[in-house]
Amino acid sequence: MNTRSNAFNTDVLIIGAGPSGTVAASILAQKGYQVTIIESSKFPRFSIGESLLPQAMEFLAHANLLPCIEDAHFQFKNGAAFFCQNHYTEFDFSQKFSTGFDSTFQVERSVFDKLLADQATQFGTTIIYEQQVIDIRLSDNSQMITTIDKSGKTHQYHARFVLDASGFARVLPNLLKLNLPSEFPPRMSVFTHINSVLDQRLFDQNKILITVHPMHSDIWFWLIPLSPTKYSLGVVGEPHLLQQNEDEPEKILMRLINETPNLSNILKEVSFDMPERKIVGYAQDVSTLHGTGYALLGNAGEFLDPIFSSGVTIALKSAVLAAETLDKSLKGENVNWQQDFAVPLQKGVNTFKSYVRAWYTGELQQIIFSHTQPPEIKAKICSILAGYAWDETNDYATDAKRKLSVLAKVCSHLQ
Secondary structure, rough: OOEEOOEEEEEEEEEOOOOHHHHHHHHHHHHHOOOEEOOOOOOOOOOOOOOOHHHHHHHHHHOOOHHHHHHOOEEOOOEEEEEEEOOEEEHHHHOOOOOOOOOOOOOOHHHHHHHHHHHHHHHHEEEEEEEEEEEEEEOOOEEEEEEEOOOOEEEEEEEEEEOOOHHOOOHHHEEEEEEEEEEOOOOEEEEEEOOOOOOHHHHHOOOOEEOOOOOOOOEEEEEEEEEEEEEEEEEEEEEHHHOOOOOOOOHHOOOOOOOOHHHHHHHOOEEEEEOOOEEEEEOOEEOOOOEEOEEEEEEEEEEHHHHHHHHHHHHHHHHHHHHHHHHHOOOOOOOOOOHHHHHHHHHHHHHHHHHHHHHOOOHHHHHHHOOOOOHHHHHHHHHHHOOOOOOOEEEEEHHHHHHHHHHHHHHHHHH
16 A cells, blocks of 8 residues: 655646756756756656757756756767758758857767756755656645655645646646647657767768658658767658568668668668667647646647757747746746747747648758758758747748748749
């Protein structure tokens, strides 16, 4: 039988010690609040999503977390490269339209997430590992959260406010029945890590390489350098396209690589460093990003697709917006969570969504692999690929859907 421990009180309880949780916690702890994070796993732990965007550097700097990341000597990243059959193009972030950081890092998430978590504790955050949230009771002024630890003991926490940064676990959306289907069809991702020295004459070590399958434009691969000897490799596509007669992730991945000449050439004689993994149906939406006593951060709210590495950037943007809005609320100021948090967050999410949609319709691939777009337009698209989806001076952010559709038609006519 489960036994209940004493209750704990805190100003803010955050579910999940991933990047959005630790950024929000760091901001609030530095403002003097008592912050507690409940994390279901033990760190360090594996997480996918290793390719950061330059915009994320600004959010880390806002939380005073950038120095510990810069000191960690992660793999430098200055852009993105795209390959489809014999067509190759790249985007150098230093040539983007928007002002701000023009480089970032490729990070091994087990190391990156632990660095952020450890620094958050230095700012005064309490992190409790290996407990799962199993219930929540919400009210205007006090939220009661029940957790269970690995020994089966339950614990109660009372907080003034709860932030859900639980990522794909989607704790509050599941408990509060907030989940909605994504507008995107269910897709599968199969991925692994490689320990090998690859021939760097065949790709740019400082960029993520996106390769489109030569026969199926809906299938694409990522190759992310994590160090000179370690790489993240994955493939994305609808399940019926990825799977034939096999279900084993290794067989799926190897078959698709062998069908893709540039990747099979790069990856000759490599071995996988960890068991291959696959996830299906990761794109999700919710009916609301906030409610009485809570708000949802990052993937707990909405996850789009890994194609433009937007997940961590959106998560950190949500953390900054939520922390600043919550600070005002806890001080007794009038806030409007919809206008102060959800609406500004959604502007950038909608921009990324337009680019994801255009990638899978083929419009964005038509643009990316065309050599006819003027440099100033490529610079504006480069800004979005660098994560600057909230730049209201960029019409390829504020009017993305229409601009991409028109440009794709122009590129098609000029081929």
